[in-house]
Amino acid sequence: MTFESEGAIKSAPAQASVSADLAADLITTVLASLDDSKAEDIVTLDIAGKSALADQMVIVSGRSHRHVGAIADHLLRDLKAAGERGATVEGQNTCDWVLIDAGDVIVHIFRPEVRGFYNLEKMWAAEPDEAPQYIG
Numbered sequence: 001m002t003f004e005s006e007g008a009i010k011s012a013p014a015q016a017s018v019s020a021d022l023a024a025d026l027i028t029t030v031l032a033s034l035d036d037s038k039a040e041d042i043v044t045l046d047i048a049g050k051s052a053l054a055d056q057m058v059i060v061s062g063r064s065h066r067h068v069g070a071i072a073d074h075l076l077r078d079l080k081a082a083g084e085r086g087a088t089v090e091g092q093n094t095c096d097w098v099l100i101d102a103g104d105v106i107v108h109i110f111r112p113e114v115r116g117f118y119n120l121e122k123m124w125a126a127e128p129d130e131a132p133q134y135i136g
Helices: 012-036 066-079 111-120 119-126
Strands: 040-046 056-061 089-092 097-101 105-110
Touching: 012 056, 012 089, 012 105, 040 066, 040 119, 056 111, 056 119, 066 097, 066 105, 089 119, 097 111, 111 119
Parallel strands: 056 105
Antiparallel strands: 040 056, 089 097, 097 105
């Protein structure tokens, strides 16, 4: 049991349920933003239990440096509008590979050539024969 600031007692299962709801809202916001930005080849990977970094990883492609940067900018605006204030960004100066860490969801935005080189989908697959889940 934990105590809230106003003195109310919350049980651990109730907190886990709230956390799961927030994570579901976050992935929904991320996927909607990426779809709006015309991100290509959207893949989501469930990495809960494989890494303490996040629960979900999203990998997408942009057609060019400019498109990768625009996808990242749009996603950051949508995350901020949804109340996610702690997102951190790496790689926005070159826009070959932009990483956005939104807590429970990590988003990788690649140019196609860079995505093929690093092949994160294969690296993070749970089993060698497991196929990634393509969304778009």
